[in-house]
Amino acid sequence: MVPGSVILIGGEPGIGKSTLMLQFVLALKDFKTLYVSGEESKEQIKIRAERIGGNNKNCFIYSETNLESLFLSSKKLDPNILIIDSIQTLSTDNIESTPGSISQIKECAFELMKYAKENKKTVFLVGHITKDGIIAGPKVLEHMVDVVVLFEGDKNLTYRLLRTQKNRFGPTNALGIYEMVKSGLREVSNPSEILMSQKENNLSGVCIGNVVEGNRPLILEIQSLVSTANYGTSQRNCNGYNIKRFNMILAVLEKRIGLKVNSQDVFINVAGGLKIDDPGGDLSMCFSIISSYEERPIDNKICFAGEIGLNGEIRAISRIEGRIIEAEKLGFKEIIVPYYNKIETQLTKRKITVSSFKRIQEVYEYIFT
Numbered sequence: 001m002v003p004g005s006v007i008l009i010g011g012e013p014g015i016g017k018s019t020l021m022l023q024f025v026l027a028l029k030d031f032k033t034l035y036v037s038g039e040e041s042k043e044q045i046k047i048r049a050e051r052i053g054g055n056n057k058n059c060f061i062y063s064e065t066n067l068e069s070l071f072l073s074s075k076k077l078d079p080n081i082l083i084i085d086s087i088q089t090l091s092t093d094n095i096e097s098t099p100g101s102i103s104q105i106k107e108c109a110f111e112l113m114k115y116a117k118e119n120k121k122t123v124f125l126v127g128h129i130t131k132d133g134i135i136a137g138p139k140v141l142e143h144m145v146d147v148v149v150l151f152e153g154d155k156n157l158t159y160r161l162l163r164t165q166k167n168r169f170g171p172t173n174a175l176g177i178y179e180m181v182k183s184g185l186r187e188v189s190n191p192s193e194i195l196m197s198q199k200e201n202n203l204s205g206v207c208i209g210n211v212v213e214g215n216r217p218l219i220l221e222i223q224s225l226v227s228t229a230n231y232g233t234s235q236r237n238c239n240g241y242n243i244k245r246f247n248m249i250l251a252v253l254e255k256r257i258g259l260k261v262n263s264q265d266v267f268i269n270v271a272g273g274l275k276i277d278d279p280g281g282d283l284s285m286c287f288s289i290i291s292s293y294e295e296r297p298i299d300n301k302i303c304f305a306g307e308i309g310l311n312g313e314i315r316a317i318s319r320i321e322g323r324i325i326e327a328e329k330l331g332f333k334e335i336i337v338p339y340y341n342k343i344e345t346q347l348t349k350r351k352i353t354v355s356s357f358k359r360i361q362e363v364y365e366y367i368f369t
Contacts, residue, residue, distance in 0.1 A: 001081065002169050003120040006113045008141055010127045011151035016160060016180055017126050019048065020151060021083055023184045026054025033058060034079040038065040038089025038099075052184040065099060067092040067108050071115065079121070084112065086126040087141070102140060109141050142166060157273040159194075160185065163214060175214025192219035192330055195272040202300055205292030209284030210305035210323045210335065211276055217319060217326040219303060221271035222281065224288040229265045240270025241285065242277075249285055249308055256312035257364060259293055280317040282308040283336065286360055287367065296368060301333040304363075312360045316340040328352040336363060 001007075011017045018040070025033045026049060033056075037045055042061050049055075060077060064070050067090050074082060084090060090108040091099040098104070109125065116123040129139065142148050148166035153159055162176035178185040179194075188194060196208065196219060205224040210217065229235065238246040246268060253259045268285065270276055283306035291298050305323050307315040317323075320341040327335045334353040342356040357363045 001122045004117050005146040006123045007147040008125045008145040010129050013128050014155045025059050026056045031080040033081040034060050035083045036062045037085045065089050081122045083124040154273045173215040195220040202297035204295045204297045207284045207288035208303040209281045210303045211278040211281045212319050217322045222284045222288040223269040224292040225267040226264050226292040235265040238268040279307040280305050303327050304336045306338045314338040
């Protein structure tokens with residue numbers, strides 16, 4: 001937290017942004033904090049604080065939606081940290097428009113940024129966005145603030161990701177993984193163990209992928225279901241992976257491996273509700289689809305990491321050493337990696353077997369013959 005900086009916390013409504021910020025300020029014992037809420041009353045915030053179980057005499061709660069009144073109270077209290085929950089509820093008397101409009105949000109954010117710079121305060125802005133980011137709020141403020149942090153996840157599931165999108169004071173590849181429990185958010189120290197289902201028997205359509213999210217490698221489960229389309233037009237449904245990349249991989253499998261998926265419904269699911277951005281998950285998706293199509297299980301002690309090209313080649317990926325270490329730590333006996341990453345791994349002596357291949361046809365023959 002840099003004095004004079006403005007930090008934006010963005011996320012979907014109901015994802016747990018208010019819980020995150022309240023848990024955060026209750027832990028800051030050495031800083032005087034003013035938590036301004038335009039959505040909840042002081043009594044509601046107190047009930048949440050008691051449920052979280054925190055206690056901080058330096059944390060002050062203020063329910064207000066008027067910017068001018070907020071500045072008066074802030075000057076009297078003189079806090080080190082000011083938290084606005086949320087920026088959509090604030091309004092200023094300088095503009096005649098409803099709270100939540102683009103003009104109100106931009107004007108309030110500009111005034112808060114000016115206040116932070118002049119008084120050397122750290123200001124946190126909480127903003128709501130939809131999955132497409134179409135609601136005015138964080139998307140129109142990103143260029144104004146110093147740090148943008150996205151709070152992601154499915155509110156129907158327990159896991160949450162805290163991802164840095166912009167940071168003028170540090171790296172932008174940081175990632176925090178948390179679990180929403182009754183007493184608030186709990187850090188998940190080893191997410192890979194949770195993201196893999198504990199099963200005794202090998203199942204078809206399941207493949208273990210080794211991906212990198214932010215700056216940390218994760219081992220997770222890719223599930224596929226390939227079945228005959230009964231209604232003429234085949235369905236394509238992808239949960240947790242880029243749909244365009246998914247369609248590209250299906251085309252590569254049909255052209256290079258000979259899978260006849262034109263008349264098949266294909267469904268993909270990333271276990272745990274995570275969304276993967278790393279192209280290193282391509283290889284595991286390929287073999288989960290092949291496994292389901294042929295009803296042949298893959299050994300769950302083998303994990304896959306590699307990017308697929310249009311000619312069926314397996315392209316080199318980043319952070320290969322970290323991926324191998326993570327797989328070895330979790331007890332995998334073998335990891336399949338691109339041949340062109342072999343130079344980075346051949347000098348490393350490890351218990352896990354590192355197998356490298358140039359094309360998906362070679363991996364197919366190795367796994368299923």
